Amino acid sequence: MSRVGILTCGGDCPGLNAAIRAVTRKLIISYDFEVLGVKNGYDGLIEGDVQPLSMYSVSGVLPRGGTILGTSRTEPFNVKNGVETILENLKRFEIDSLVVIGGKAAINSANQLSEHGIKLVCIPSTIDNDVYGTDVTLGFDTAVNVATKAIDMIHTTAESHHRIMVVELMGLNSGWIATYAGLAGGADCILIPEVEFTIDETAALLKKRHKRRKFSIVVVAEGANPADVEDYKTSLNKQDALGNTYFCSIGEFVGAELAKRTGMETRVTTLGYIQRGGSPSVPDRILASRLGVAAANKIKNKEFSVVVGIKGNDIIATPLKNVTGKIKQVNPEMYNTAAAFFG
Known part of the structure; x- marks a missing residue:
């Protein structure tokens, strides 16, 4: 039986719990996978702080803000022996792959971890909406x-x-x-x-x-x-x-x-x-559910090292290497529309 770890990294935002719920339920119901929640982002991978996630664990979390797993801004490559420790803990807990939910810094770290052979899929989450590979990020x-x-x-x-x-x-x-x-x-x-x-x-x-x-x-x-x-x-x-x-x-x-x-x-x-803060909006709940299911499907199909996102109304997957190191900024057309009402 495959075992998947889920972690939330970086700044919190509304919709994280909805995404955790979607990934967990899809992996358990559709694929009979085991799911572990990694506490406090990459800190949990380094410290070996994990807990089983079940249908009961994620019951009732859809409308809740924040993240039941906790989060941190730790970047494993800035921690002495951080990557080595993560590799050891993945082996120790028999975790086959990861779903990383976070913003630019979290995705950059995920890309580096993937280069060390770690199998993972990312879900973009930040209120700033500045991650490449998706029209909209979770929480925006x-x-x-x-x-x-x-x-x-x-x-x-x-x-x-x-x-x-x-x-x-x-x-x-x-x-x-x-x-x-x-x-x-x-x-x-x-x-x-x-x-x-x-x-x-x-x-x-x-x-x-x-x-x-x-x-x-x-x-x-x-x-x-x-x-x-x-x-x-x-x-x-x-x-x-x-x-x-x-x-x-x-x-x-x-x-x-x-x-x-x-x-x-x-x-x-x-x-x-x-x-x-606060409860996620309806669009954020739906986006979290869609991206969570998409991430679970990528894990099942062994399609790793990607960021799942949305383009128009379609769910897409973009290679991590095409997302990292970039900032998605406001396009001129949108700003010019707003500027038409200045003064």
Whole structure:
């Protein structure tokens, strides 16, 4: 009887439990495989922390956020003897193959492990939606819904108090959440890593808008970087006892600079980790179920070293080597659509 290990790695997101459930149920019901849950990502493979998964284990987890297996950001190749220990533990627990659920870093590590002969299949999960090999990653839809709801709520107070409201969303290397939530929430300006911008241009846009409307919503991804400043030089920055500067967040910086350059009252909301939490949306539950079943089928058919994803409405599989080391960024057409509503 084949034995498969499942692990969740990297940042958590809604839909992980739904994916664990789908893989487990498909492997047990359709193929009579044994399934083990690896605790806390690659840490569990290194420490030998595994537990059996059964139909009972995954009962009721479909609507739950987070991951019942726990997660970590450990990368095995950064741990002394990490790969050797993983190989020993796979042999010790008689694990034939793995299903790795995670984002870019987890998939990069999985690719390296596959080069050491480990049989595995990956499911892309990150609210950032920045993994190649799939149109949408697990968790993205829920995060966009959370962010859009927040923008809707902030919109009313912005209008009531005639303020510029800056909303900082997650997205260090790509602005998918900011673009989608900003478009859906009626943002007057969206700042993302993919598109160069200056504070002066942004301020000019808002001053022009305020001749007609006395409030604005500015959505900024955490990785956005203004081209007209070298550092975030603002009174919001702090220094430690040794004189080292701790720069404020991009949202705080943009808010402070817009207030200074427009003369308008400005407030900043950093949405933070609420974007990762809560029950997965219906699309995320369905995507998790489809990708989980697809991963189980790949394991059964011995089609390893792939990332299962979705293209249009079709489930696809992309070789790991074609996914690793890349960042899927917002395409110009999508951003230009959002930009049509700026100002």
